[in-house]
Amino acid sequence: MAAVSASALPLVTPVPAHVVVIVSGGMDSTVLAYALHQAGSAVTLLSCDYGQRHRRELDYAARTADALHAPHLVVDLTGIVGVLSGSALTDDQVDVPDGHYTDASMRATVVPNRNAIMLDVAVARAVSVGADAVAFGAHAGDHPIYPDCRPAFLVAYESAARLANEDFLSAGFRVVAPFIECSKADIVRLGDAIGVPFADTWSCYKGGERHCGTCGTCVERREAFAVAAVTDPTEYAAAPGVS
Template identity: 65%
Template sequence: MTGHTPRHAVVIASGGLDSTTAAYWLADRGSRLSLLSFDYGQRHRKELDFARRIAGHLGAHQEVVDLSGLGRLLSGSALTDPAVRLPDGHYTAESMRATVVPNRNAIMLDIAVGMAVARGADAVAFGAHAGDHAIYPDCRSSFFDLFAETAKAGNEGFLADGFEVLAPFIDLAKADIVEIGRQIGVPYQDTWSCYRGGEVHCGRCGTCTERIEAFSLAGVEDPTEYARAGAEAAR
């Protein structure tokens, strides 16, 4: 986790646990925030409503970028293609490869960097963590380091002084993130993780399974409402 405190950070904000904690972590350190959310045709676009809630709690400006056409172009993922079955179970299971959206983080980060340059922000932040690494190649340190170099090279002469691309949790487990959030008062009841996007969290999909485990391992009370059958199956 970086020791530098950005003056103004553009945070990729999904409305989920990780990105919300990253936003609160930066706000706690005194950074001004701009939240950047994406509608990329995801079946759980309900998360955007929760990102809006978080922006309200933080008093931060939020932009929502319409990339819904990507759902058609990036077919083959259970998150964007209704023909692909959404798997249940833990992130590390082979079946969870079906939830990979090709190049998603690179696309979002590129837009975030462009917004940061245009608005004079000195940081871009996203909430990737160590638990994502096994399945998602664009959540790994190797990708992050190369992207940060590319962003700086591609905008040389236009970046704010000290500009950084931050992934403060990239080496942490999700339980560690929950504990950080507990310490700084993240309202986890106002975050959304479930890939199914129903009325309540299903308790069975990969993100629900990971969320339940993270609160349990951190010893933090989970404020999430899960569908009964799903919660019992996940536990």
Template identity: 65%
Template sequence: MEMTEHAPPQHAVVIASGGLDSTTVAYWLAEGGSRLTLLSFDYGQRHRKELDFAVLIADRLGARHEMADLSGLGHLLSGSALTDPAIAVPDGHYTAEGMRSTVVPNRDAIMLSIAVAAAVAAGADAVAFGAHAGDHAVYPDCRTEFFDLFAEVARVGNEGFLSEGFQLLAPFIDQTKADIVRVASQVGVPFADTWSCYRGGELHCGTCGTCTERIEAFVLAGVEDPTEYAIAPTGAA
């Protein structure tokens, strides 16, 4: 996958969850020669374990890591299985109607707003995040329409303060999870050092939506999956 029609950013702020998608974005940018700041968010998510993997990935890349503590938002964002302990994380595929319970209201808009502010303050010329086509069915703030509108808001809202050639990047927004695994394999992502599971247990559960999607992506990409699952997948590559 080529960078874009633009030159690779000199310094990119990457919204880094510790998951496969954002980690692949970071490694892809690093391969293009960009200096990185990985920005993670503690928003009271039950799978806070993912943040430890974001720190690990930053260390692997020799990148700066920053944590935005939004944990106080958790009680305001009730009604999501990711922030409300009273709501169970559903099993199954992302195409299932039950996956709507994993939506955190306006999450990406909140994160992107803070990332753009951090980029402006640091003089960075890009913000990147890892939304992909598989998210579109469930998460409205992972869709191209949202991304394009937010990019315009960021441009207008920071006019005169953005670095020259500033880019808001979502390189996989029209790609599948399997496509991401293929790119990740090419750029050397350490798959075992990423975390996807929404349950945040000792191991990936192997049955929640993110685990199901992760398992399927490796199979479709024809790439060996080193992830250890509590419930072993069938038909893995």
């Protein structure tokens, strides 16, 4: 995919008046929240505690909410952990794999139906607060591993959400993923251009005191900063290539 400059990176047109943004605390969703806020949307942030190993990401989502002076709801979904077994993110018996994000081993990090579950909650929130859009931070690098980050899923989910909430959603309601055809490096470039404090984001799936530096999301994070030629403020426990 050709690189997309920060000035050309596609956002939502027209800009939603009020959007519920699913914010994990990671780089993609954080940049999305900042970009929509700076574009003029009123943003309501929504995060989910689904028993993830790296739940410290929620603290970073709270930092974004504070910085944007935005409402922030953390939804307790820990009751469903029992049905999410088999994923390295929710099952202590499965190790978080090291290596490149697109390697087959990264399939161990798939949480069954995660985006659909979180989007359902976000759409419900949008109905209750009268928002005209829900946004999430899927990007092109997610496509090989996560089926619920692909364009076909976005189209199908938006249609289902409208049908499920007919007569309750605002006119023209949308489910949007502005970065779905963009690379992680594109997102870093945009975040740098609009002043996102990357040190206040969390990517590591292992959830230690520092980014491990070796899991798929850490490898992807390092690469994105390098490709974008933006200084990486992240403190990693391991040097590149060390596991």
